[in-house]
Amino acid sequence: xxxxxxxxxDSSHARVEISENTGRLWFTMLSPxxxxxxxxxxxxxxxxxxxxxxxxxxxxNWSFNGYVKNMQTLLFFNDAFPDFKQGALVDTFLQxxxxxxxxxxxxQVKDELRLxxxxxxxxxxxxxxxxxxxxxxxxxDVNNDYFDLxxxxxxxxxxxxxxxxxxxxxxxxxxxxxxxxGRQRINWGISTVWNPNDIFNAFAFTDFDYEERxxxxxLRVKYYTGFASSLELAVxxxxxWDEATIAGLWKFNKGTYDFQVLAGYTQQDxxxxxxxxxxxxxxGLKGEFTYFLPLNDSRQESFAATVGVDxxxxxxxxxxxxxxxxxRGSTNASVxxxxxxxxxxxxxxxxxxxxxxxxxxxFTPLLNGGAAFIYSPVEVHALFVNPTLTLxxxxxxxxxxxxxxxxDKEEKGYTSPIQAFFLRxxxxx
Amino acid sequence: MKKLILAVLTITxxxxxxxxxxxxxxxxIIQKADQKQRGETSSGELKMTIVRPTWKREMQMKSWSMGxxxxxxxxxxxxxxxxxAFLKRENEIWNWQPTIDRTIxxxxxxxxxxxxxxxxxxxxxVRESSIVIDYTxxxxxxxxxxxxxxxxxxLTPKEDAPVVWGKIISWIDTEEFMQMKAEMYDEDxxxxxxxxxxxxxxxxxxxxxxxxxxxxxDKEGQKTxxxxxxxxxxxxxxxxFFSIQNxxxxx
Numbered sequence: 001x002x003x004x005x006x007x008x009x010d011s012s013h014a015r016v017e018i019s020e021n022t023g024r025l026w027f028t029m030l031s032p033x034x035x036x037x038x039x040x041x042x043x044x045x046x047x048x049x050x051x052x053x054x055x056x057x058x059x060x061n062w063s064f065n066g067y068v069k070n071m072q073t074l075l076f077f078n079d080a081f082p083d084f085k086q087g088a089l090v091d092t093f094l095q096x097x098x099x100x101x102x103x104x105x106x107x108q109v110k111d112e113l114r115l116x117x118x119x120x121x122x123x124x125x126x127x128x129x130x131x132x133x134x135x136x137x138x139x140x141d142v143n144n145d146y147f148d149l150x151x152x153x154x155x156x157x158x159x160x161x162x163x164x165x166x167x168x169x170x171x172x173x174x175x176x177x178x179x180x181x182g183r184q185r186i187n188w189g190i191s192t193v194w195n196p197n198d199i200f201n202a203f204a205f206t207d208f209d210y211e212e213r214x215x216x217x218x219l220r221v222k223y224y225t226g227f228a229s230s231l232e233l234a235v236x237x238x239x240x241w242d243e244a245t246i247a248g249l250w251k252f253n254k255g256t257y258d259f260q261v262l263a264g265y266t267q268q269d270x271x272x273x274x275x276x277x278x279x280x281x282x283x284g285l286k287g288e289f290t291y292f293l294p295l296n297d298s299r300q301e302s303f304a305a306t307v308g309v310d311x312x313x314x315x316x317x318x319x320x321x322x323x324x325x326x327x328r329g330s331t332n333a334s335v336x337x338x339x340x341x342x343x344x345x346x347x348x349x350x351x352x353x354x355x356x357x358x359x360x361x362x363f364t365p366l367l368n369g370g371a372a373f374i375y376s377p378v379e380v381h382a383l384f385v386n387p388t389l390t391l392x393x394x395x396x397x398x399x400x401x402x403x404x405x406x407x408d409k410e411e412k413g414y415t416s417p418i419q420a421f422f423l424r425x426x427x428x429x
Numbered sequence: 430m431k432k433l434i435l436a437v438l439t440i441t442x443x444x445x446x447x448x449x450x451x452x453x454x455x456x457x458i459i460q461k462a463d464q465k466q467r468g469e470t471s472s473g474e475l476k477m478t479i480v481r482p483t484w485k486r487e488m489q490m491k492s493w494s495m496g497x498x499x500x501x502x503x504x505x506x507x508x509x510x511x512x513x514a515f516l517k518r519e520n521e522i523w524n525w526q527p528t529i530d531r532t533i534x535x536x537x538x539x540x541x542x543x544x545x546x547x548x549x550x551x552x553x554x555v556r557e558s559s560i561v562i563d564y565t566x567x568x569x570x571x572x573x574x575x576x577x578x579x580x581x582x583x584l585t586p587k588e589d590a591p592v593v594w595g596k597i598i599s600w601i602d603t604e605e606f607m608q609m610k611a612e613m614y615d616e617d618x619x620x621x622x623x624x625x626x627x628x629x630x631x632x633x634x635x636x637x638x639x640x641x642x643x644x645x646x647d648k649e650g651q652k653t654x655x656x657x658x659x660x661x662x663x664x665x666x667x668x669x670f671f672s673i674q675n676x677x678x679x680x
Contacts, residue, residue: 065508108680173678185530212528227518227672256521258534277534284536312538365479365486395486395507428509 066103071209071424073098075128078417096126100209104167112174116184118167118212123159130158145183146217146237166215178222183215186234188249189288190260190275193356194324196290196304197273199247199266199345200236205372205386206339206404209424216245228253242268268296269346283311292346302346303327308356317361318370324354331378335408336417338384351376366392381414383407393425400424455566455582459599461606463561465635468662470495473632474505475657482650489658491679499671503679514676525676532673563590564597574600574609575627594621605629605636620646632660 073096081092100122107115122139129135136155139162144150150164169182189195195203200216222232229252238244247264257278264271273290289305308322329352330337341350353376360370372386389401404420453461472493479486489506500517504510514525522535564584572581579600586592595616600609611624622645626638637660644652669675 065511067509176674178674187529187531189531190534224672224674227669227674228521228523230674253521279537282536282538284534284538286534310536312536365481366484392486396509398509426509428507 061109062105062107064103064105065429066101067426067428068102069098069100069209069424069426071098071100071422072096073126074421076419076421078415078419080417094127094131096124096128098125098209099123102212109170112172114171116167116169116171116182117165119163120166120212121161121163123161125159127158129160136160136162143214145215147183149183166212168215176224178224180218180220180222183217184220185213185215186218186220187213188260188262190258190277191286191288191306191322192284192308192310192320193322193358194288194304194306194348194354196288196306196345196348197249197260197262197275199245199262199264199271199290200234202343202345202348204343206384208402209422226253228258247271262290265295266292266345268299269294269302271345280309283309285309290345301327304346304348318359320356320358322356324349324356326352326354329353329376329378332380334410334417335380335382335384335406338382338406339418349374349376351378351382353377360388379409381407381409396428398426398428400426455568455580456561458568458580458601458606459566459582459584460561462601462608465606466608466637467494467497470664470666471660471662472664472666473657473660475655478654478656480650480652480654493666493670493679495666495668495671499668501671501676501679514679516671516673516676518671523673523676525673527677532676563587563592569598571603572600574602575629577605577609577629578603579609607637609638622646628656632657633662635662 073094075094075096077092077094079089079091081090082088083090100120103119103121105115105117105119107117109115124135124139132138134155136152139160140150140152143164143166149166149168150162152160152162154161165183167183167185169180169184172179186200187198188200189198189203193205200218201213203213216234217237218234220232220234222230224230231248231250233248234246236245245264245266247262247266249260249262251258251260253259255278257276259276260274262271262273262275269292271290271292273288275286275288277284277286279285285308287305287307289303292302294301304324304326306322306324308320310318310320312318326347326349328347330350331352333341333350337350341347355375355377356372358370358372360368362368368388368390370388370390372384372388374384374386376382383406385403385405385407387403387405391399393399400422402422402424404418404422405416406418407414407416409415470493472491474489474491476487476489487506488504488510491503491505492500493502494500498517498519500515502515504513512527516523516525520537522537522539524533524535525531526533564586567583567585569581569583572579579602582599582601584597584599586594586596593615594613595618596614598612598614600611601607602609607626607629608624609626612620613622613624615621622643625642625644627640627642629636629638632639637657639657639660641655642652
């Protein structure tokens, strides 16, 4: 049973919760309102690449690619909507639509110099947008890092249009050196599901529709010492020490294993970690851990560790299992937090323990089915169930059906406060 | 997707490895065909088409290889997978995913699985590299395939050899030493797949079939086509080319 103050749903742009004061379902925004209308820019942003590609294919030193996705979302809330006649909370649902365009631009400036610039433009429409005041302002900026590279192009009743540059960096490589400057993804994870080493951009698996992830405004210098070994150092832009992240990563290969060791400073903590990717016979064996030692007495230490095994059978059935220990995790929080908890490498999952199992199987070469389960053996026995169906409709056209169902054990037994379903059509170009 | 690439990886490595033949022995013939197809190093562009009765899918890639142990593949189409790369060094395989800026190590079991409805199976193709050791070779005679005079050679697995086929019949061109056709049989002697070499042309310094088609025996309207758009042999490629660093940079 949801209580006052419970958060029922949350995304990068809005939050659904039961108000502490009134007990009513409440939508809140996560950042201040600021709206700029530039409809022409919008049209330009959405259709530019198609015009660009209508041209011929002569050799050139730049390229465009990307995709357009349309996703319909159905969010079902059990016992969440207050019905005053009945004097009880009843079930309700929200229906939303998201058109999403991603444009990746690459410019090979010189042999050793490349520019990357990626633009992400989204058009939101639906119940959640309508029910949420200042929806545009809420989604703006949440994915920004140090610099503000995003804007709300339209914000009207049930419609919001938002665009942002989530990659903008120069890459210089010469010999064994590689230097990147600008908004980039620094992905230091090595294991399959959870990545405690990913201290620059932690990943929430519930946010499956943003596989590229937000970028970090950073400088990264990498030196390759062998075919699978390297040393790298990365610094995120900052004004104050308490928000800085500076870290080094050493990768090396021994036997048939890749190893990595991580050390650095991140937001008032010293981070020490490591990971590996290898095999047990024909199965993959991967693991990763990070210990966060506070440099400030008011903070608590944290430790996150994960280990996993994956195997692919000769009939293409794929199995993946793993475990996460998260010292910060709760043992009794409501499962509704899954869409809401404060994500970071320190806290990759809202619970202390997570047991993961995933299975996927190609029913036909065009139709792939799978399901992932995460069970937390804690007081509330939280369970996350994530079935997926993926269909290749044609070359460059894909259709996905994704479910996200959450369950936990409350006073009246096992319940499922939220079920989300997504139908996504994607065209890549 | 991963499976498809791994299949190509194994096919291209294995294509070369179409083992060894008599005056020229049967074994020597197959060995010559093998050396010709593979070279010390090779690099090229290829297109793979999976054909089914009601649909087909295409993908295109560039590949670089050295012997059977080192290989790098860069996907150039379809759009969705463009830029993804695969690196194989002996028993280790890595996959580069540019969209998430991450190198993923794949479990060895991925090399063994079949893909895309299994016109090719990775399993047998990977193991074809040991075809010289694991099979005994018998020259059955000569036959004409596609207007070319070919040696017809029977390959029978040795006892306890780790191979999936019960028998392979291979047709090798008597002049150019290229495999023009092969039939793969299961352990009960039933025909499973037939592979055809087509569109013979000069690629770099040698004459080879530029198209390979694999047709399963009992599946109407189904086949897989691998077409070499270009191919170069024995260009100097260093072992250090096959690195994670280079997997991200090739284009």
